[in-house]
Each structure stands twice: as structure tokens, then as C-alpha cells.
Amino acid sequence: MPGHPATNTTEFRALQAAFAGQLILPSDPEYDRARQVHNGMIDRRPALIAACNGTADIVDALGFATGQGMEIAVRGGGHNVGGRAVCDDGIMIDLSGMKGIWVDPATRRVRAEAGVTWGEFNRATQLHGLATTGGAVGSTGIAGLTLGGGFGYLMGRHGLTIDNLTSARMVTSDGRVVTASAHENPELFWGLRGGGGNFGIVSSFEYQLHPVGPEIAGGLIAFDIADIGQVLEYAAWLVDNPDDDLTAVVSLTHAPDGSGRKLAAMLVAHFGTAAQSDKALARIRALARPVIDRLGPISYCALNGLLDPGFPRGALNYWKSVFVADLDDRVRTILAEQFRACPSAMSKLIVERPHGAALRQAPSATAFPHRAPGYSILVLGQWAGAGDSEENMFWVRETADRLRAYANAGAYGNYLAEDEFDTRLGESFGDNLGRLRALKGEYDPENIFHHNLNIAPEAQRGQG
Numbered sequence: 001m002p003g004h005p006a007t008n009t010t011e012f013r014a015l016q017a018a019f020a021g022q023l024i025l026p027s028d029p030e031y032d033r034a035r036q037v038h039n040g041m042i043d044r045r046p047a048l049i050a051a052c053n054g055t056a057d058i059v060d061a062l063g064f065a066t067g068q069g070m071e072i073a074v075r076g077g078g079h080n081v082g083g084r085a086v087c088d089d090g091i092m093i094d095l096s097g098m099k100g101i102w103v104d105p106a107t108r109r110v111r112a113e114a115g116v117t118w119g120e121f122n123r124a125t126q127l128h129g130l131a132t133t134g135g136a137v138g139s140t141g142i143a144g145l146t147l148g149g150g151f152g153y154l155m156g157r158h159g160l161t162i163d164n165l166t167s168a169r170m171v172t173s174d175g176r177v178v179t180a181s182a183h184e185n186p187e188l189f190w191g192l193r194g195g196g197g198n199f200g201i202v203s204s205f206e207y208q209l210h211p212v213g214p215e216i217a218g219g220l221i222a223f224d225i226a227d228i229g230q231v232l233e234y235a236a237w238l239v240d241n242p243d244d245d246l247t248a249v250v251s252l253t254h255a256p257d258g259s260g261r262k263l264a265a266m267l268v269a270h271f272g273t274a275a276q277s278d279k280a281l282a283r284i285r286a287l288a289r290p291v292i293d294r295l296g297p298i299s300y301c302a303l304n305g306l307l308d309p310g311f312p313r314g315a316l317n318y319w320k321s322v323f324v325a326d327l328d329d330r331v332r333t334i335l336a337e338q339f340r341a342c343p344s345a346m347s348k349l350i351v352e353r354p355h356g357a358a359l360r361q362a363p364s365a366t367a368f369p370h371r372a373p374g375y376s377i378l379v380l381g382q383w384a385g386a387g388d389s390e391e392n393m394f395w396v397r398e399t400a401d402r403l404r405a406y407a408n409a410g411a412y413g414n415y416l417a418e419d420e421f422d423t424r425l426g427e428s429f430g431d432n433l434g435r436l437r438a439l440k441g442e443y444d445p446e447n448i449f450h451h452n453l454n455i456a457p458e459a460q461r462g463q464g
């Protein structure tokens with residue numbers, strides 16, 4: 001296959017001479033591995049993968065790409081199910097090798113580069129008994145998760161991931177390196193906290209950390225699916241009995257032993273005192289007779305690794321996100337009926353409840369607008385064989401459509417499949433969308449960063 005014309009120019013040779021990371025072409029042996037993202041449904045072939053080593057590499061790769069008029073995709077952890085971290089024909093600016101993490105125990109701050117995953121982040125910060133709200137699967141990237149909001153076990157106590165972001169360093173569309181924080185470029189800082197990768201390429205993030213663990217209380221508990229009523233009843237009970245120290249995520253899932261048995265499970269984390277967590281865990285254990293009971297003392301890192309085996313890289317994924325205000329009888333019936341009909345033992349219905357500190361911000365305080373009480377339901381389709389795609393995607397669509405009849409008209413952008421990126425924009429950004437469009441016009445008026453949950457600047461609206 002002939003190379004892309006852009007990679008046969010003097011500008012490309014100049015990039016090669018300066019680049020500290022690796023420039024990977026389709027003819028290189030690493031190419032097929034490097035272009036893969038987490039979701040095996042995504043099969044795109046960029047003309048060039050610029051595997052960056054630092055901010056200067058990002059600036060040079062971006063300058064080269066804009067000079068050559070190439071499509072640009074930016075990859076952090078590569079986990080987003082929408083798959084926009086990679087594009088066809090253009091350049092993938094790949095940050096996944098940028099792994100620097102600098103913890104300052106004195107100020108309880110950490111700066112982490114954009115290729116760090118949550119597993120790596122927790123491992124480094126837990127050396128100092130510190131943590132911040134982050135993703136529940138170790139291989140998820142901090143970059144995309146942070147830019148989209150960030151749900152995690154600590155959200156009741158410390159808010160979303162973005163509520164703990166103190167600054168970000170970003171390369172702008174015209175190659176400047178800027179800092180965004182409460183004091184520098186505050187409007188950009190507002191937009192980066194929920195507005196995704198629309199404004200530029202973030203090279204590193206700085207977060208506030210908090211004393212956590214290393215041992216906390218929690219783990220996995222699972223009941224037979226016949227007990228789904230008690231589990232959802234408990235999730236609803238928590239609304240009137242709030243506990244910022246407790247996060248309990250309901251997962252309608254399948255037995256980890258491969259038997260395909262359907263379970264009503266809960267992932268639990270409690271960050272309070274031993275007496276408080278004993279009481280909270282005892283209440284959960286008493287809901288019904290557990291099939292699996294792995295609740296107890298657990299290290300924070302181990303808790304955040306519990307789900308990892310259930311999300312193998314390369315599995316086929318198709319997800320949808322729905323927010324509902326209540327887990328009323330109608331919603332519970334849909335969840336039970338749809339899960340019974342779920343065609344893949346790798347799929348799940350996950351019910352999360354942003355609570356406590358995550359709801360103490362106004363919807364307009366950051367670009368992430370979903371600060372009202374309620375539930376985020378993730379319809380998580382995951383399977384192994386391409387021949388099963390139609391059946392599984394049908395199930396995801398049907399489940400989401402049924403739930404949307406009772407939904408809040410909200411969606412978590414980080415959980416969306418690509419086919420809803422255009423239609424669910426309003427649901428993802430709510431009343432913040434207009435302000436985000438204005439910011440986009442300021443930082444990326446040509447919309448060169450459009451391989452994402454794209455907010456076109458006002459001037460380009462209607463042009464696709």
C-alpha cells in the first residue's frame with residue numbers, strides 16, 4: 001500500500017528528525033497493535049500514528065498535521081467505546097505512552113500525564129495513602145474520563161473526578177501551550193471539566209488528592225437474579241438514607257465462573273470508620289441470601305481492579321447511557337425484563353447513583369451538567385464474536401429505548417456509542433451547550449478537534 005502523501009514530504013522528515021517518541025506507519029510491524037483501541041468494534045487505519053513522548057512531541061505532531069491538512073484523532077487511554085481516539089487516513093496523536101506521575105504528599109496534589117491509566121494512577125498515589133475519584137476499571141485512561149466528568153467510588157465523599165481537577169496543561173489548535181486552572185484561563189478550565197477533547201490536546205492533569213486506605217471496606221456481593229427486587233429497593237432506599245462514605249453500584253451481570261448464571265450484584269465501597277462500614281455492609285448482606293460474598297476489608301487498589309477481568313481489550317462493545325430520576329416500578333420492571341433477555345454473558349446493566357459531593361456543585365459550575373439526584377443507567381453490551389453483533393446491538397437499543405420513555409433526557413457522554421454522538425449532544429451537555437460552543441469558537445474555530453463528542457463552533461453548525 002502506498003504511503004499517505006503527507007508522509008513523503010520534507011516536513012515529515014523534519015518531524016522524524018525532532019520527534020522523541022515513535023512515528024508509526026502502516027508498513028511498520030507495530031502498526032496493527034498501535035491502532036487498536038479497547039473496543040474491538042473499532043477498526044480504523046490512520047496514515048500515521050504519532051506516539052508522543054511529551055508536550056513537545058504533541059506540538060510538533062499537531063503542527064505537522066495541520067500543515068498537511070490531515071484529520072486528527074487524539075488518544076488518551078483508548079478506552080472510549082465511541083472509538084474516536086482513532087481515525088481513518090489521518091493522524092492519531094497517541095498519548096498512551098506518556099506515563100509520568102508526580103505525587104506531592106505535602107500538598108496532596110498529583111500531576112499525571114495524559115497516557116496514565118487509573119490502575120497506574122492509583123498504584124502511584126496509594127504509595128502515599130492518597131487517592132482521588134477515578135474510574136473503576138484499571139485500564140481506563142485518566143484523560144478521556146476526566147475530560148468527560150468521571151464517576152468513581154469516591155464520588156460521594158469527594159465529588160466527580162473533575163471536581164478534584166486543579167489544573168490542566170493543554171496544547172491549543174495553533175500549537176500554544178497553555179495552563180487552565182481557577183486562576184489561569186478560567187473559562188477554558190470550566191470547559192475542560194466535562195466538555196471532552198473539544199478544545200485542545202491536554203498533555204497533563206493536576207488533581208487534589210485525599211487520604212484513602214490503603215485498606216478500605218467493600219468488594220463484590222451478588223445475589224440470584226430472582227432477588228433483583230431487593231437489590232433495586234436498596235438502591236432506592238439509599239436516596240432517603242444518604243451516606244457520602246458509601247458507594248454501591250448495582251450491576252445486573254453474569255457469574256464470573258463462566259456458567260452464564262444471571263446475578264443481581266453490587267460493587268460496594270465504604271470509606272467511613274470500621275463501625276460505620278460494618279453496619280453498612282451488614283445491611284447489604286441481609287438483603288437476601290448472597291451467591292457470592294466478597295465484602296470485607298480490601299485495599300483501594302484491589303477494589304479498583306476487581307472488574308478488570310470482565311473487560312478484556314478487543315471485546316466488542318456497544319453502550320448507551322440513560323439518566324432516570326427514580327427507580328420506580330416501571331424502571332425496575334424494564335431492567336428485570338431486559339436483563340432476562342440479555343443475549344451475551346459479557347453484557348451488564350449498571351445502575352450508578354451520583355450522590356453526596358458529586359451533587360453539591362451547580363449544573364453550570366463545570367461543563368458537566370448532571371448534578372441532579374437520580375440514577376445513571378449504563379446499558380453495557382459486550383460480546384466476543386462479530387457474528388453476534390446484530391443481536392447484541394438490538395438488545396442494547398431496545399433496552400435504552402424502553403428506559404428512555406421514563407428518562408430525565410440526560411446522557412453521560414463518556415458512556416455513549418458513536419452512533420449517538422450527534423443526536424445526544426444536548427442530553428450530554430444540557431444547558432451548558434451554548435457556553436461550550438462559544439468556548440469552542442475561541443479555542444478551535446476551525447474545529448480541527450472533531451474526532452470526539454463534538455461541539456461544533458457556532459459558525460460551523462449545520463455543516464456536519
Ligand SMILES: Cc1cc2nc3c(=O)[nH]c(=O)nc-3n(C[C@H](O)[C@H](O)[C@H](O)COP(=O)(O)OP(=O)(O)OC[C@H]3O[C@@H](n4cnc5c(N)ncnc54)[C@H](O)[C@@H]3O)c2cc1C
Pocket residue numbers: 037038073074075076077078079080081083084085095114134135136137139140141142143144145146147148149150151152196197198200201202203311414415451452453
Ligand atoms: C471498561 C470501561 C470502564 C469504564 N469505567 C468508567 C468509570 O468507572 N467511570 C467513568 O466515569 N467512566 C468510565 N468509563 C468511560 C470512560 O470515562 C470513557 O471511556 C473515557 O473516554 C475513557 O478515557 P480514555 O482516555 O481511555 O479514552 P480515549 O478513547 O483515549 O479518549 C476518549 C475521548 O477523549 C479524547 N481525548 C483523550 N485524551 C485526550 C487528551 N489528552 N486531550 C484531548 N482529548 C483527549 C479522545 O480524542 C476521545 O474523543 C469506562 C469505560 C470502559 C471501556
